Amino acid sequence: MTLRLHNTLTGAKEAFEPLEKGHVRMYTCGPTIWNYAHVGNLRSFLFYDLVRRHLRVSGYRVTHVMNLTDIDDRILDQAMHAGMSIGEYTKPYATAFFEDMAALRAERADHYPRATEHIPEMVEMIATLLERGNAYAADGDVYFRIASFPGYGALSHLDRAGLRAGARVATDKYDKENVSDFALWKKAQPEDEKIGAAWDAPFGRGRPGWHIECSAMSKRYLGDTLDIHAGGVDLMFPHHENEIAQSEAANHQQFARVWLHSEHLFDATGEKMSKSAGGFTTLRDLVEAGHDPLAIRFFLIANAHYRSRLRLSSEALHAAAEQVRRLREFFDRVERTPSAASDDEGLEQKTAAVRAAYREALDDDLNLPQGIGVVFDLIREANAALDSDQVGPRNKASLLGLIDDVDAHLDVVRAEEPGLAEEVERLIGERESARRARDFARSDQIRDDLRRRGIALEDSKAGVRWRRVAPTGAERS
Ligand SMILES: [Zn+2]
Numbered sequence: 001m002t003l004r005l006h007n008t009l010t011g012a013k014e015a016f017e018p019l020e021k022g023h024v025r026m027y028t029c030g031p032t033i034w035n036y037a038h039v040g041n042l043r044s045f046l047f048y049d050l051v052r053r054h055l056r057v058s059g060y061r062v063t064h065v066m067n068l069t070d071i072d073d074r075i076l077d078q079a080m081h082a083g084m085s086i087g088e089y090t091k092p093y094a095t096a097f098f099e100d101m102a103a104l105r106a107e108r109a110d111h112y113p114r115a116t117e118h119i120p121e122m123v124e125m126i127a128t129l130l131e132r133g134n135a136y137a138a139d140g141d142v143y144f145r146i147a148s149f150p151g152y153g154a155l156s157h158l159d160r161a162g163l164r165a166g167a168r169v170a171t172d173k174y175d176k177e178n179v180s181d182f183a184l185w186k187k188a189q190p191e192d193e194k195i196g197a198a199w200d201a202p203f204g205r206g207r208p209g210w211h212i213e214c215s216a217m218s219k220r221y222l223g224d225t226l227d228i229h230a231g232g233v234d235l236m237f238p239h240h241e242n243e244i245a246q247s248e249a250a251n252h253q254q255f256a257r258v259w260l261h262s263e264h265l266f267d268a269t270g271e272k273m274s275k276s277a278g279g280f281t282t283l284r285d286l287v288e289a290g291h292d293p294l295a296i297r298f299f300l301i302a303n304a305h306y307r308s309r310l311r312l313s314s315e316a317l318h319a320a321a322e323q324v325r326r327l328r329e330f331f332d333r334v335e336r337t338p339s340a341a342s343d344d345e346g347l348e349q350k351t352a353a354v355r356a357a358y359r360e361a362l363d364d365d366l367n368l369p370q371g372i373g374v375v376f377d378l379i380r381e382a383n384a385a386l387d388s389d390q391v392g393p394r395n396k397a398s399l400l401g402l403i404d405d406v407d408a409h410l411d412v413v414r415a416e417e418p419g420l421a422e423e424v425e426r427l428i429g430e431r432e433s434a435r436r437a438r439d440f441a442r443s444d445q446i447r448d449d450l451r452r453r454g455i456a457l458e459d460s461k462a463g464v465r466w467r468r469v470a471p472t473g474a475e476r477s
Pocket of ligand 1 (some may be wrong): 028029030239243
């Protein structure tokens, strides 16, 4: 089996092979820590997690770098208003980012470089670009000269003629040669000094532009050529085009061999989820509304293929929670059910076929939704076999192996929910005792208290089951 990934650069699915045998160098654009991350960004971050997990399943060692942007106009603006240095201002949001990632069970990257800690690398790259004529200084600012890089636009398949049409704009307030030229370095303003956002450079005191940080920091940790560069599709232009132009003009090497872009997340009304669009929902908002971070994780990585658009809604999150619950329940059941005397050969063959189909779906450009679909089909059959006591020792081992295959990407089945399950089970037991004692007031109270906390109880023949729902009084659309 070969792993095939859709490379934005060529517009095609290609067999993946890293430059160095067995080792993948991967760079992913991280958060701008000016505020909490919105769910649209979290979709990209969990996509990175899916990529690295499947690379590992495929037998690769992965060196993964994800930057934290801590120099940005919004950060400068907010820090100024708050009367803080940019370091003080961004600190709680950096902490919140790592908390969100942990709650969503994203594996940690190997390096999380910050722009403020890599100014020398950026200054060096800008100096090289100036020396080579790919950049020019204008009144203390430094710009990249797009006309000097013929490959510009190749990633987003832009019409280069259209870009040139701007021609020279002499009256532009930034004195840019061409409207499309972008800033590598911005001259320090008196306010920048107060908040610690100005650094010395041979071309004048100032601060780096956003794009140069990714080029400089990826080179620092991963070298001139990356195997994989990933990001949200909204970063393709101009950010990723600019990264390619800077890096290839400075290093004279291909920058990234494979580009992966994950699609947008939309809210219930069809608006793209982003801070600027006002549809600003954070992980904290969703958790407050009663959604389980693991259901949110499942929704973001398994509900739609990463190159498809995805729509956020309470219903979709509830459906994801139900799928997580079914997976966990199935896992518990297989583990707990005593083996039958003999194995069901039909089930054995089907499980093997489903494990192969699951792997094939992931190898086909990380098609997790398709893989999960075949797994749920098998779960239905296996549950029927469990009902009629037909699951033997070999069947059990194969089914648990399948759960492990799935959990290598999902990481929601064996994930711990510290304390919660025990507490709910204890309350369910208490409610049962109250009912046996015909204390229905107490039994109803326990049910209602749990419902307010987002746990719904369901009475069934097999006993009382519970599942997560939005807490009453806190429902949001
Ligand atoms: Zn970037």
